[in-house]
Amino acid sequence: MELLGNLGSELWAVLGTIARAIPYLVGYVLLVLATLLIWTAIKRLLRPRHDYTSLKTVTFGDESAVSSSGVASVVSVVLIFVLWAAFTGSQLLPRMLHAPGPFTGTGSFTYTITTPSGETDDATVQVLVHPVGATATAPQVDLGDGIAKNDSTTIAAYRTQLLRVDENDEMGRAEDTFITAVNGQPIAAGIAVDVDFGRVAMSERGTLNIIPATGLQMEPIWLPAPETVWARMGEIATTGYRNSTLAEHLGYSLFRVIVGFVLGALVGIPLGYAMGLSNWFRGWFDPIVEFMRPVPPLALIPLVIIWAGIGETGKIILLFLAALWIMAIAARSGVSGVRISKVHAAYSLGASKWQIMRHVIVPNSLPEIFTGARVAMGVCWGTVVAAELVAAEKGVGMMIMVASQFQSTDIVLMGIILIGVIGFGIDMLIRWAERLLVPWKGKG
Amino acid sequence: MSGLQIDNLSMRFDLPNGASVQALQDVSLDLKAGELLSVLGPSGCGKTTLLNIVAGFLAPTDGQIVLNGKRVRGPGAERGMVFQQGALFEWMNVRQNVGFGPAMKGMAKAEKAQIVDHLLDVVGLHDFKDKAVYELSGGMQQRVALARCLANDPDVILMDEPLGALDALTREKMQGLVLKLWKETGKTIILITHSVEEALLLGERLLVMAPRPGRIHTEYRLPFAEMGVGQDLREVKKHPDFAARREEILSMIWDMEEEIMGRTESV
Numbered sequence: 001m002e003l004l005g006n007l008g009s010e011l012w013a014v015l016g017t018i019a020r021a022i023p024y025l026v027g028y029v030l031l032v033l034a035t036l037l038i039w040t041a042i043k044r045l046l047r048p049r050h051d052y053t054s055l056k057t058v059t060f061g062d063e064s065a066v067s068s069s070g071v072a073s074v075v076s077v078v079l080i081f082v083l084w085a086a087f088t089g090s091q092l093l094p095r096m097l098h099a100p101g102p103f104t105g106t107g108s109f110t111y112t113i114t115t116p117s118g119e120t121d122d123a124t125v126q127v128l129v130h131p132v133g134a135t136a137t138a139p140q141v142d143l144g145d146g147i148a149k150n151d152s153t154t155i156a157a158y159r160t161q162l163l164r165v166d167e168n169d170e171m172g173r174a175e176d177t178f179i180t181a182v183n184g185q186p187i188a189a190g191i192a193v194d195v196d197f198g199r200v201a202m203s204e205r206g207t208l209n210i211i212p213a214t215g216l217q218m219e220p221i222w223l224p225a226p227e228t229v230w231a232r233m234g235e236i237a238t239t240g241y242r243n244s245t246l247a248e249h250l251g252y253s254l255f256r257v258i259v260g261f262v263l264g265a266l267v268g269i270p271l272g273y274a275m276g277l278s279n280w281f282r283g284w285f286d287p288i289v290e291f292m293r294p295v296p297p298l299a300l301i302p303l304v305i306i307w308a309g310i311g312e313t314g315k316i317i318l319l320f321l322a323a324l325w326i327m328a329i330a331a332r333s334g335v336s337g338v339r340i341s342k343v344h345a346a347y348s349l350g351a352s353k354w355q356i357m358r359h360v361i362v363p364n365s366l367p368e369i370f371t372g373a374r375v376a377m378g379v380c381w382g383t384v385v386a387a388e389l390v391a392a393e394k395g396v397g398m399m400i401m402v403a404s405q406f407q408s409t410d411i412v413l414m415g416i417i418l419i420g421v422i423g424f425g426i427d428m429l430i431r432w433a434e435r436l437l438v439p440w441k442g443k444g
Numbered sequence: 445m446s447g448l449q450i451d452n453l454s455m456r457f458d459l460p461n462g463a464s465v466q467a468l469q470d471v472s473l474d475l476k477a478g479e480l481l482s483v484l485g486p487s488g489c490g491k492t493t494l495l496n497i498v499a500g501f502l503a504p505t506d507g508q509i510v511l512n513g514k515r516v517r518g519p520g521a522e523r524g525m526v527f528q529q530g531a532l533f534e535w536m537n538v539r540q541n542v543g544f545g546p547a548m549k550g551m552a553k554a555e556k557a558q559i560v561d562h563l564l565d566v567v568g569l570h571d572f573k574d575k576a577v578y579e580l581s582g583g584m585q586q587r588v589a590l591a592r593c594l595a596n597d598p599d600v601i602l603m604d605e606p607l608g609a610l611d612a613l614t615r616e617k618m619q620g621l622v623l624k625l626w627k628e629t630g631k632t633i634i635l636i637t638h639s640v641e642e643a644l645l646l647g648e649r650l651l652v653m654a655p656r657p658g659r660i661h662t663e664y665r666l667p668f669a670e671m672g673v674g675q676d677l678r679e680v681k682k683h684p685d686f687a688a689r690r691e692e693i694l695s696m697i698w699d700m701e702e703e704i705m706g707r708t709e710s711v
Contacts, residue, residue, distance in 0.1 A: 341531040344501055345589075349545040349596055350521030359544070363535035440534040443578035 035075055081226060088225035089217050100215040102157040104129050106139065107197025111208065112181035113148050115171055120180070123148035125165055127197065129212045132156050132220065147171050153210070158219045160211045162203060178206055224410040229417070232410040241411065242402055244394050250418065252394040256312065257380045257426075260319020264376065268324045269369060272331025273361075282332075289325055297322035297383040301390050310391040315384065322383045323376040330372020334365025367441035370434040374427060381423045447512070448475040448498070448600055448632060454506035455493055455658075466657035467493045468504070473651070473660070475634070477599070480626050480669055482635045482647030484693065486700050490658025491636045495602050498634065499525050512599060521545060524598035526589050526606040532577045538564070538588055539573040545596030563591040566628075567621065583614035587621070594629065603635040607642065619645055620677055627673045640693050644668055644686060645677055652693060654700055662696065664689070 048054070059065040085093040089101050107127045114120050123144060130136035138152040147170045155161045171177035180186060182193040182200045192201035198212040220228065237246040244252075274281040275289070300318055308314035338361055346360045388397025396415050403411035434441065455468040467490045475481055483491045496502045498509055500519040509516040511523065524545075532541050539560055540547075546556040564570045567587040569580075577585060586606055593601055603622075607615045619642060626633055637643050643650050648669045654661035666689070672680045680686060 339530055341527040342533065344499070344519070345525060345527060345531040345592075346533075346544070346548075347501070347519035348499055348521070348523055348525040348598075348602075349548060349592070351544075351548045355548050359548075360533065363533070366535075438535075440576065440578060443534050443576075 031079075032076075035072070039069075039071055039075075084223070085226055087216065087218050088220070088223055088228075090225035090227060092225075092227055099217050101217045102129070102215045102219075103197045103213040104131055104157055105197075107195065107212070109183050109195040109200055111148070111165055111179050111187075111200075112184070113166060113169060113171070113177050114180040115147065116176045119147070121146040121148040123165070123169070124150045125163070125208075125210075126150070126152035127210055127212070128152070128154045129157055129197065130154060132158065143168070147177070155210060155212055157212065158214050160209055162207050162209050165208055173206065179208065182208070221407055221409060224413065229410045229414050232408075233414045233418075236399075236411065236414070241399055242394075244399075246418075249394055249396045249399045250422065252392075253384050253388065253396045254422070256315045256319055256395070257377070257384050260316045260384075261323045261373075261377055261380050263316070263320045264323025264380075265327045265373065267320075268327030269331045271324075272328040272333075273335055273365075275328065275332045276335025276365075277361075285328075289328055292321070293325045293329065297379065298386050301387055304387075305391060310393070315387055315392070318387055319380045319383060322379050326376040326379060327369070327372050330368050330375075331365060334368030334372075335361055337368060338364040366438045367434075370430065370438055370441070374430045374434075377426050377430060378423065381419075381426060385419055447477050447479075448473075449510040450474075450494075450498070450507070451510065452507040453494070453497060453504050453509070455490065455497065455502070456505045468497075469657035469659050471507070471658070471660055475632055475649075477632055478630045480633045480635070480646065480648045481651060482637060482643040482649075483651045483653060484637060484640060484643040484697070485651075485653030485658075485661070486655055486697055486704070487638075488658075488704075489653040489655040489700075491653055492604060493658065494653075495525075495604055495634065495636055498600070499523055499602050521549070521596050522599045524593035524596055524601045526586070526593050526601065526603045528605045529582065529585065529609045532585055532588055532592070534576065534578050536577070537573070538569060538575050538577060538580070541577055541588055542573075542591045542595050544592060549596075559595050560591075563594055566594075566625070567591045581614075582610050583618060586610065586618060590621070590625065594625065594631075598631070600632045600634065603633065605636055605638060608638060615642075616677060620672070622646055623669060623672050623677075624674070626669075640690055640697070641681065644689055644693070645672055645680060650693075652696060655704060661700070664693075 053059075053065050053067075056062065056065055082093065082097070084090070086097055087099045089098050105128075107129065108124055109127075110122050110124050112120050112122050123146070124141070126139045126141050128136050128139055134156075136154045138154050141150045141152045143149040148166070149168045149170070151163070151165045151168065153161060153163055166172045166177070166179060169177070179202070180188075183195055185193045187193050187200070187202050189202050189204050189206060192199045192211075198210070201209040201211060203209055224232075233246065240246070240248070271281075271285060271289075275285050276282070297318060300321060304314045304318045304321075308317055342360055342364065343356060346356050351359065384395070385397035388395035389401045392398040396419055400412045400415035403409075403415065450471060450473040453468055453471040454466075456464055456466050458464045471490075471494060473481075483494070485491050493502065497504050498516070500509075500516050500523065503517075516523070533544065536544070542563055543556050543560045546559055551559075560573070561570070564573050567590055569584060569587055569591070572580060572584065577588060580588065589606065606622075607618050610618060622633075622635070623646065625631075635643075635646050637646070644666060645668055647664075647666055650664040650666055651660055652662045652664075653659065668680050668683070668686060671683070
């Protein structure tokens, strides 16, 4: 019951987080619809198309009338980069398109102290907010007269500062003299006052907390600008990261995937054929395959590390296991999917068992095997990255894991983008090979 | 001894639920070389089972098939088969499909090419020989299937509703082609069909089978196949005997269907 209660409160917290994202999601959908309207309007101005689909009057619900709009894809991808650039203050984008950035420069506010006898005095605080990484010295200020003395300080953008502005005053907390107002507005513990460069709040103990405005841009440590990521990629490609260049990291990952996949296919395809052609083999291997298939390869990582360590052998065993069951099942269903009339036809044309295998069963199962190969390569690529996250000397997964420990968000982002691009590339490559080698797919 | 003998063929098999089915009972038939036999009957009368036994894909529980004095014990190249559809190899082009039998025998390339070219001429697909089979229409695909079967030069051609999936117009054209091939090649042909007209047009001999258990009900010897060779088949259909035979066989099959219905209703 305690578990249920815990899960319930977790769920509540998650839903709360999601609920805060809803306005943004709605805004995004509205943006998609707005671009749709704009494009529809532009299209009306262009030369109208007269192909078959454009002459259909019923398109809503007609699946064949729906094809991916290339314009929408381009706009969607460009928008991602524009948003990324806008919210990181990227130099790739004109300044006017940037989201409001953090305040930088000099601001000031005045505070008022009240002595036990009811006397009040004002002093001014100069605040210099400088970009992260830059060094700055606090502006020289005249202490001024009266009980309260002027102050100055420097704060890095996105940071806040608790400042004892009353430390240099003639009367302070020891004399029961407290700050009672900022810029003329009354302030007390837990209350914040808006000033021209941000906010000034007061802590429980009566210290002023200076909070410069952060704007809407992301701090580079959370989300670096696109050009930073690009520059970092160039740097790692030439000088490397953790003793290996980018090509070495990617090469090791790809090497593991390809070797693991090829071994898995070399064992899995014959196994699948045997299971598709023989009762005994199917009975023998069905329990093993059906049990191993739903076990995520990631769950095997700890066992593989115990047995084979974190070297190449362990990784390749893991990827071999990831590909093996998928390829075996694909080959099995490829064999089972052969139409009996094709086999009968081949027999009555005088083919031997070996010829049936070579000329009917194998070509008939190739489309299924290619589908299996696409799935297996996807799983292997995901598994290798995960295995490298856990433990590796080299590899793209290891690269982003180490980078994340040092808060090098640019490397992490670059790694994620490269992982996506390569995964997509592998899929495209297999699809291309499929079109080339099995043009009869789905035509049977 | 030439020709195809079917001796006291019976086929009985058990169902998973313990019941058993008598698919064929005591079917006997003597087919001379070059005869054209069509087999007709309501569904469940065992005509496809009969064909599969002749082809060698099924072993009968009783009786035997003898072709040219040799007992049939499995599939073989001397008994070619044409299926309804989907039996072409879509990973091969038209030429490779037709040349499949000769290639399996290890025939020399030049000789094979000659046979393939000749047969593609005969079925009228010469311009399509390098096309993929899935690019062809249903009628063209069945022409390829016929040519593929003939390329192997079998003694008997078994046809399991080869025109069943074609539209009416294509079907009529193909019926003419089957008659032409029969006459030109002199092959023994067994053709299974659902269509009474087709059975009458494409059968020197016509077997009407009855269901439960599958058995031969009536056998006819018909003149229409001879008449139809090289002729417009529509002319044959206008023949007064043709209409009479059609009515006779249709009512026979209707009676069988009604008997089956009555039997299931009384159960």
